[in-house]
């Protein structure tokens with residue numbers, strides 16, 4: 001067996017491949033890309049604890065297509081320029097600290113907890129519109145609209161463009177991380193241009209009249225001269241792109257993957273329905289068991305020995321979070337989906353300085369979605385066996401998830 005992350009089998013079910021990697025080739029050079037894949041929990045955690053050796057420039061390389069494994073957003077247009085701007089997710093050291101300081105306060109657990117009534121309202125509206133039908137596509141009807149609406153609220157952009165947001169962010173993700181998107185390149189390009197034009201206008205409007213939203217916070221930081229962290233105009237746009245994309249696709253996939261796991265394990269569904277207090281635990285177990293972000297990238301700043309294999313300086317390294325979270329050496333029975341498991345941490349949100357900014361928001365949205373869904377809909381079942389996965393090498397989630405239930 002070899003591990004080919006691009007193969008349809010690995011996309012449908014990467015876990016046997018990960019198991020093989022952890023056992024046989026924990027530091028595995030993916031040919032012909034020259035990218036090194038790490039799959040063991042201990043090696044990945046060690047890499048995340050050493051950002052000075054494993055640089056987040058690997059994320060920029062990934063997004064601009066330099067791995068050769070996926071698409072590319074590098075083009076002579078505006079998006080290429082924005083991809084090259086400093087971005088929270090792809091910078092290190094002081095630049096990263098400066099960017100993170102601009103937004104950190106907006107995402108503290110306390111600030112996010114204040115959003116709970118709004119999340120409940122948005123979720124209830126989504127479920128009201130389908131609950132009487134006895135059938136839904138969980139992804140289309142709940143897992144997409146709730147996170148998109150919330151991140152639009154947080155950014156402070158009008159709700160009437162929600163469908164466009166989703167289309168734009170899908171296009172950016174597919175074109176940067178998908179593997180089968182060549183024939184859709186024109187469509188993606190057009191979507192990206194529309195996206196940038198929309199946010200250029202939104203940012204310009206906030207420059208003229210700032211408010212209490214996140215785009216205003218970013219704009220206020222432009223050229224700040226009072227010693228507080230400052231942003232350049234390209235950094236403002238790049239931040240907005242990152243927040244919109246990171247803020248919806250991932251949470252959509254978390255809600256989708258959780259329902260997939262529950263419908264695949266009816267005994268676990270019963271436990272949660274009998275005891276809704278287990279829902280926060282269920283969310284953590286789902287993040288671990290079928291991680292919405294399966295992989296992140298780093299780039300080595302010097303030669304480094306990992307588990308006896310030398311990775312040369314300048315190489316791209318793929319950290320398989322989805323594999324680390326299933327590593328039996330870290331967690332007994334890691335392949336078992338167990339909503340009562342006492343989980344002491346997982347790395348579904350990453351680890352260390354780049355730990356997910358939106359973790360509290362994602363947890364809140366997923367918890368409220370599950371609480372509302374399970375209290376309103378009983379005997380939830382899938383109506384199809386087959387699952388079509390989104391086209392991404394690093395994100396994992398179902399494209400759609402048709403369910404039947406008793407209202």
Ligand code: HEM
Pocket residue numbers: 056059088089090100242243246247248250251254291292293296297321347348349350351353354355356357358359361362
């Ligand atoms: C289930 C949902 C989510 C998952 C699984 C997830 C996962 C991750 C992971 C693994 C990282 C680390 C990346 C790295 O180390 O290179 C990360 C970073 C990040 N996430 Fe999330 N995320 C989720 C939701 C969100 C949401 C809702 C937001 C919205 C605001 C968000 C914003 C970010 C940002 C801005 C970063 C970069 C942080 C930094 O580099 O300092 N994420 N996320």
